[in-house]
Amino acid sequence: MKKTNQNIILRTENLSIGYQQKKEDKIVASGINLEIKRGKLVTILGKNGIGKSTLLRTLSKVQNPISGDIFIYQKKLNELSEKELSKQVSLVLTERIPESQLTVYELIALGRQPYTNWIDKLSEKDIEKIETAIHQTEITHLKNNLFYELSDGQLQRALIARALAQDTEIIILDEPTAHLDIHHTIKIFSLLKKLVKETQKTVIISSHEVNMSIQLADEIILLTENKLYSETPKKLIKENAFDTLFPQELIYFNKDLQQFVVRKK
Structure with a gap:
């Protein structure tokens, strides 16, 4: 029998995500194996169209996976009734x-x-x-x-x-700072960080705010063209995971500053 970590609140096994296109499955990402622990601020990052919102919506049962399984604690997501799910996961779209x-x-x-x-x-x-x-x-x-x-x-x-x-134990937010200026973006990120610390709830957000996530997230799920990473910001920096996130002719990741900076011509 597989030994499980009781602190892992959400996990996936060989998950494939995507959507229907002309009555066929369009796979956005596959082979996703995640383990998300209780009481963490987790940010999903990646370029436009890479599948951030698709992953988030699949994890919250807004849309079905192409294949694979999602578990909240030890129960499969697709076996939870709507009422059961609403007591485990809250969603802000x-x-x-x-x-x-x-x-x-x-x-x-x-x-x-x-x-x-x-x-x-x-x-x-x-x-x-x-x-x-x-x-x-x-x-x-x-x-x-x-x-x-x-x-x-x-x-x-x-x-x-x-x-x-x-x-709920899990709060999922899709692009919570999408329409905010930098001042209010910082305030929302800081609020979420504070709430995780105070309540020990797990907060999972999709975001374009890479630099902010590196500073404040406990874990980052990074979607790239060839690989999905799920690590602490420090480990991702050490693995050079951010280097291929964006075309480097305009910006590059500075490991010393731990953020993306504009390349000077």
């Missing part, structure tokens, strides 16, 4: 939320749906989880605002709060 009259508090309260009764009445525990999430994301001053009045950075915090209120 890049799609805009339809405009409505929901307040920020009401938006965050939606995270308690897996636990509420059939008339959706919030219990004392539900209210406590919502208030804690609002406090953790530092948006108490915004909770009575209509959510569509928020800036992009504020809305991202509210969506993270909704995921926290859902109280």
Whole structure:
């Protein structure tokens, strides 16, 4: 019998990911064997079109794998009911939320749906989880605002709060800083790092923010044309894994600075 590490919260076995194209499977990446530990900030990196979002959406059961298996603890992802999954994994996608009259508090309260009764009445525990999430994301001053009045950075915090209120072991975010300036990008990354430390939840994000990920992520899943890496930032730097990430005529990875820099002509 295979010995398992109880600290591994999510793993894959010989996973192939992709999508349907003209009724045929289009494989984006294959042979993916990952082990993600509890209480880590994990960033999925790679160039445009390499499969970051496809991997993330497959790990969260938004789309099916081409082949292979995904496990949350020791249970196969495809064997979890929607209700079971909603208590294990919360998801924040890049799609805009339809405009409505929901307040920020009401938006965050939606995270308690897996636990509420059939008339959706919030219990004392539900209210406590919502208030804690609002406090953790530092948006108490915004909770009575209509959510569509928020800036992009504020809305991202509210969506993270909704995921926290859902109280899952795993939080998955697709490009959480996609529409943010550098200041708010740093704030969101710092917030996620803080939340992982405080809650011991596992946070997995897809991102284009390579330099930020190297500084703040515990683990990086790096998708390249020929290989998938899953290591700490230090190990990836040591293995020169970032060297082929982008064409080197414009930028290159500086190991001393531990970041990409513009090549001077």
